[in-house]
Amino acid sequence: MCGGEGTRLDAPVEKPLFEVGGTPMVDRVRTALDDSRVDDVYAVVSGHTPATRRHLGSTSASVVDAPGDGYVDDLGYALERVDPPVLTVVSDLPLLDGAVVDRTLARHDHGSLTTCVPAVLKRRLGVGTDTTFTASGRELAPTGVNVVGESDAETTHVTYDARLAVNVNRQSDAAVAEAFARDAGGGRP
Structure with missing residues (x-):
């Protein structure tokens, strides 16, 4: 998913093209998917991300042009064009890697799977917690x-993996991601 406006990031480039460790976030996520057991990759863009669409034109990802009506609507639009089960990944997870993707896929056995981190982990790392919910x-x-x-069955998987806790939505989040990338020699904490 790489079609959002990214207004909270307040960057001079589209959010998916924002660099962490010298590499656009969308490329970092794409590398993680390439390094995983995922077979087909569809990059969902919108009219909000024309430069991202052009950038992705040079990759092997299939591009889906969504209407740009928001994350949920664009996700629904994309899901209507592929057969389930489908792994969905946002483009603002620059610390993601193939092993994390494969562990997520291994946890799925039926229905839908939502991967979450404890909000306290995000706070300890110093990244935003825009959306939270309470479970157990x-x-x-x-x-x-x-x-x-x-199917309608839903499972919530909770992980303490910092690579999944660092979504880059603001410059302060970007600073945390950059520190991980620098300390880990490329972004794998």
Whole structure:
């Protein structure tokens, strides 16, 4: 998913093209998917991200042009064009890697899977917690990595993996991601 406006980031480039560790976030996510057992990749763009669309034209990803009506609507638009189960990943997870993607896929056995981190982890790392919910007495934050399945059954997987906790939505989030990238020699904490 790389079609959002990214207004909170307040960057001179479209959010998916914002660089962490010298590499656009969308390329970092694409590398993680290439390094995983995912077979087909569809990059969902919109009219809000024309430069991202041009950038992705040089990759092997299939591009889906969504209407740009918001994340949920654009996700629904994209899901109508592929067969489930489908792994969905947001483009603002620059620390993602193939092993994390494969672990998420291994946790899925039916229905849909939502991967979350404890909100307290995001706060300890110093990144934003824009969306949270409470499950089993814990405040959780969605990571942006999910599996949408064929049935209505839903499972929530909670992980403490910092790579899934660092979504870059603001410059302060970008600073945390940059520190991980620098300390890990490329972004794998």
